[in-house]
Amino acid sequence: MNFHTRKWVKPEDLNANGTLFGGSLLKWIDEEAAIYAMCQLDNKRVVTKYMSEINFLSSAVQGDIIEMGIVATHFGNTSITLFCEVRNKVTRHSILTINKIVFVNIDENFSPVPHGKTKITSSSDKFKD
Known part of the structure; x- marks a missing residue:
């Protein structure tokens, strides 16, 4: 990740x-996960469907720098499931984990539509000559 x-x-x-x-x-x-889902599904129209248990492991204080990691764990017909970890940039201590964040790929009428994706793609995969 x-x-x-x-x-x-x-x-x-x-x-x-x-x-x-x-x-x-x-x-x-939610914003970072939505951007990740949009990039993976090549569609700016995605909606948050579900967020599993949010596991707060530690806290952050004023002045801390935190970083968010997100990775796709499952591709459904119209959905994508993500895993998220937030950690302190300096100490690398985990602040939070969310095992499942599900986004649904939608069309201009807000109806779920198949996305045809089956695996994670990176930016370099999308911009090959």
Whole structure:
């Protein structure tokens, strides 16, 4: 799994305890996962269908740099299932894991449509001469 996206934990991202607010983190994850799904399915129209148990393992504080890793684990007919891990960039300690985030490929009428994908593709695979 590659960790591409990084976020700097700022004061506006904190909860009343002075640690990273889970809602902020989940917003970042949903956005990053949606972008990943769009890139894998070659469609800008995807919707979040399901997110499994969210396992908070540790917290982050103001000034920490966190990074998100996402990888596809299953391709359905109209869906893609992802795994996500968030960790502290400096210490490499896991902050959170989500075993299943499911996105559905949709058309302009918001109906599920087959995507025809069966494996992970990288950017280099898409831009071959």
